[in-house]
Amino acid sequence: MIDLSVDLGRGLVLKNPVMTASGTFGYGVEFLPYGDIGQLGGVVVKGTTLAPRAGNPPQRVVETAAGMLNSIGLQNPGVHHFIDNYLPQLQDLGVTTIVNVAGNTVSEYCQMVELLDMPGVAAIELNISCPNVKAGGMAFGTSCVSATEVVGQVRQRTELPLMVKLSPNVTDVVEIAKAVEAAGADSISLVNTFLGMAVDLRSRRPVLGNVVAGLSGPAIKPLALRMVWQVARAVKVPVVGLGGIMSAEDALEFLLCGASAVQIGTANFVDPTISWQIVAGIAAHLERIGMTLEEFTGSLQL
Amino acid sequence: MQVKAMGTVLFNQEEAPGIFRLRLHCPVLVESSLPGQFVQVKIGNDYSHLLRKPISLHQINRQAGTLDLLYSTVGKGTVALSTVLPNQQVDLVGPLGNGWMKSIAADSPALLVAGGIGVAPMLALAEELVAEGRAVKMFYGARTQQALVGLAEYERLGVDVESATDDGTYGFHGTAVALLEAQLAIGVAGEIYACGPRPMLRAVQSLAKQAGLPNQLSLEEYMACGIGACLGCACAKSDGGYAHVCTDGPVFRGEDVKL
Numbered sequence: 186m187i188d189l190s191v192d193l194g195r196g197l198v199l200k201n202p203v204m205t206a207s208g209t210f211g212y213g214v215e216f217l218p219y220g221d222i223g224q225l226g227g228v229v230v231k232g233t234t235l236a237p238r239a240g241n242p243p244q245r246v247v248e249t250a251a252g253m254l255n256s257i258g259l260q261n262p263g264v265h266h267f268i269d270n271y272l273p274q275l276q277d278l279g280v281t282t283i284v285n286v287a288g289n290t291v292s293e294y295c296q297m298v299e300l301l302d303m304p305g306v307a308a309i310e311l312n313i314s315c316p317n318v319k320a321g322g323m324a325f326g327t328s329c330v331s332a333t334e335v336v337g338q339v340r341q342r343t344e345l346p347l348m349v350k351l352s353p354n355v356t357d358v359v360e361i362a363k364a365v366e367a368a369g370a371d372s373i374s375l376v377n378t379f380l381g382m383a384v385d386l387r388s389r390r391p392v393l394g395n396v397v398a399g400l401s402g403p404a405i406k407p408l409a410l411r412m413v414w415q416v417a418r419a420v421k422v423p424v425v426g427l428g429g430i431m432s433a434e435d436a437l438e439f440l441l442c443g444a445s446a447v448q449i450g451t452a453n454f455v456d457p458t459i460s461w462q463i464v465a466g467i468a469a470h471l472e473r474i475g476m477t478l479e480e481f482t483g484s485l486q487l
Numbered sequence: 488m489q490v491k492a493m494g495t496v497l498f499n500q501e502e503a504p505g506i507f508r509l510r511l512h513c514p515v516l517v518e519s520s521l522p523g524q525f526v527q528v529k530i531g532n533d534y535s536h537l538l539r540k541p542i543s544l545h546q547i548n549r550q551a552g553t554l555d556l557l558y559s560t561v562g563k564g565t566v567a568l569s570t571v572l573p574n575q576q577v578d579l580v581g582p583l584g585n586g587w588m589k590s591i592a593a594d595s596p597a598l599l600v601a602g603g604i605g606v607a608p609m610l611a612l613a614e615e616l617v618a619e620g621r622a623v624k625m626f627y628g629a630r631t632q633q634a635l636v637g638l639a640e641y642e643r644l645g646v647d648v649e650s651a652t653d654d655g656t657y658g659f660h661g662t663a664v665a666l667l668e669a670q671l672a673i674g675v676a677g678e679i680y681a682c683g684p685r686p687m688l689r690a691v692q693s694l695a696k697q698a699g700l701p702n703q704l705s706l707e708e709y710m711a712c713g714i715g716a717c718l719g720c721a722c723a724k725s726d727g728g729y730a731h732v733c734t735d736g737p738v739f740r741g742e743d744v745k746l
Contacts, residue, residue: 211716218489231718239728246711246719248564251534253711260718260729403534431534454538454712455529457580458491 187468189478191226191446193423194371197308197346199226199281199446202478203436203464206427206450207232207285207310207350208257210460212271213278219457223279225464226446229310230267230275232285235293237263241317242394247383252402252429253451254381256317256395259287264297276305283348287312287322291338298343309345311336311370314352314377316399323377326352329364340369348425351375353405353412362416362424374425374448375416376409402451403429410442417443417483431455433466440467443483489583489714492516493576497553499569502636505560506604507569508545509577514552516581520544522611523586523705523738526556527713528568529578536564539580541710543608543682543737557636559604583713584737587612587680590621591701595677598670598700599625599646600663600691602683606636608705612680617644624677625649626670628663628687632656664690671698679703685746692741702741708732722746 189201204227210216213228222228240260247254261267267284275282284301286309288294298309313326313335325331336349349365351358353376362373378399383392409428417424426444430436431452439447452459471481494511502508516526527539546555560566571577587608590597597616601609606627616623623644628651629635635657641648649666650658659666664687667679671694679702681691688704695702708720715734723745724730730744 209712209717211714211718215712215714215716219491240718240721242723243721243729244709245721246538246709246717248536248538251537253538255711255717255719257718260721402537451537451711454717456491457712457714 187472187477189464189468191478193308193346193348193425193446195344195346197371200224201226201464202440202446202467203460204229204283204425204446204448205453205460206448207312209450209453212267213275213280214271216453216457220461225460227281227283227307228275229283229285229448230271231261232259232287232312232315233261233264233267233297234259234287235264235297237261237266244393247392249381249383249400250404252400252404254383254393254398254400255378256393256398258317258395259315259322264300268300268303272305281307283308283310285310285312285350287315287318291335294335294339295342298339298345302343302345306345308348309343310348310350310374311339312350314350316352316354316378316380316397317395323352323354326361327355329360332361333364333368336365336368336370346371348372348374350377352377353408354380358412359415359419362420366420366422370422372423372425372445373416373420374427376405376412376428379405379408401429403431405429406435410438413439413444414442414485430463431459433463433470436463436467437470440478440482441485443485445482488519489581490515491578491580494554494579496571496573496575496577498573499571501569502557503634506634506636507558507560509556509558509568509571510553511556511577511579512553513579516579517547517549517552517554520547520554520582521586522547522615523608524582524584525713525737526554526579526581527583528556530564530567536567538711539713540564540568541583541713541733543705544582544611545607546610546614557604557607580713584733587738588703588740590678592678593621596622596624598667598675598677598679599623600667600679600681600683601625601627602663602687603629603634605681605683605687605705608682610637610640613641613644613646617646623647626651626663626666628652628666630654663687664694667691668694676700681705689746692746695741703738704741704744705738706732706736706744
């Protein structure tokens with residue numbers, strides 16, 4: 186098969202450009218009945234926090250037109266539990282494990298990356314874009330000043346490759362991308378979910394327990410594609426595109442617009458085998474058109 | 488073992504107004520299916536019904552390699568599912584969840600409590616309990632006589648069914664919970680298995696607690712993945728935090744959940 190490997194900087198080399206997006210693939214092991222998770226480009230694990238988090242009250246998810254809203258609220262058993270219970274298994278399975286970390290404070294982000302500097306952790310995805318928590322999360326990712334602060338502080342504390350995940354809920358995502366690049370990000374992933382909401386006309390109540398929630402799925406793909414294209418033109422570090430990718434064709438569109446790699450999110454809920462199909466579909470397309478991944482990436486003809 | 492597999496439609500018929508029974512031939516999935524488990528059903532091939540719909544297993548026939556789903560056309564997705572025709576293929580993920588738990592009082596009668604479409608996971612359970620030689624009594628409530636589905640099947644199995652309707656058109660004029668309550672009041676004891684709307688489950692949970700009877704509740708919650716990855720289908724636990732209906736349930740011991 187064609188070489189699909191991709192270098193995302195500071196030694197993070199993926200077998201292929203297909204990762205699974207945080208929060209949509211659990212810790213990878215949930216998908217063992219559906220494929221060899223070691224064959225994916227990378228598994229970005231569920232958003233991890235320093236202390237365990239119970240998450241938001243139900244209802245937490247609802248389907249919308251060509252998409253879904255979620256307000257899970259970063260439910261997770263905490264970074265120590267992840268290190269003790271999931272990391273060894275992922276290491277045994279040969280998974281390129283990328284840990285998505287979210288903090289309430291800059292200090293929490295720093296403590297977590299120090300704890301995670303260990304064999305088996307391939308990279309950190311710095312989550313400064315979770316829309317479903319009160320403190321931290323998206324608050325860090327919506328201003329250049331706070332984004333620079335958290336990325337800069339974390340950069341000083343780890344040699345691990347640092348992927349910074351951006352929120353689309355900003356006026357100018359390019360400004361934020363440039364700020365995190367300058368602060369030491371090795372790659373930039375975008376987009377996290379768009380803040381949305383759903384209401385029930387009959388009960389006149391919000392559908393979801395947290396009232397507002399993150400929108401994902403095919404509904405957001407054109408928005409995400411536009412943002413990825415804008416950012417990829419503006420920064421030198423590799424860009425990882427995500428937002429509504431449901432097929433190999435969708436993934437290829439992000440690569441065409443300048444993404445070096447992609448993440449598959451909501452599609453994993455629809456078809457638990459889709460991430461592997463997308464790897465195969467990308468390879469088949471590149472072979473058919475006779476281009477290497479490197480040649481194809483960012484080859485959009487304007 | 489969970490699989491993603493295509494099931495062939497054998498029939499998809501309306502058993503009662505708005506309640507359909509879909510029989511699918513899917514041996515690879517049926518092989519490991521247990522009563523109380525569910526499947527995630529993909530409806531259509533476009534994005535108009537993006538997420539799969541969790542539907543519980545109504546009947547499992549290992550010899551024939553078939554599974555039956557009983558569902559009510561409550562939303563756009565299930566309405567679309569009701570138009571699927573024999574010989575068409577349906578995209579399934581399953582079997583999912585843990586199903587009904589092993590009995591902790593095997594020598595006592597099984598008391599099944601079903602409300603409305605909550606009857607869906609009861610047929611496979613009743614068949615299993617009868618095969619184990621348990622005495623099975625079922626309290627089954629629905630809005631109206633027409634909405635009571637499959638009474639003859641339970642009777643054929645030898646299940647002692649007491650029915651109730653909200654409008655009094657058949658059986659007891661009231662709810663399945665009221666029937667259970669009356670039986671408990673005269674000293675009937677046993678292990679309770681319940682599925683139905685949240686208020687019904689809350690009432691069963693409280694009656695079972697008062698009577699000190701073991702009870703299992705099958706819960707429904709909005710789901711995305713169905714396999715424990717998204718953490719969407721949260722249900723509050725009695726001792727704090729949240730359980731997930733897909734992988735921790737859908738069946739829970741009454742004392743373990745806060746409804």
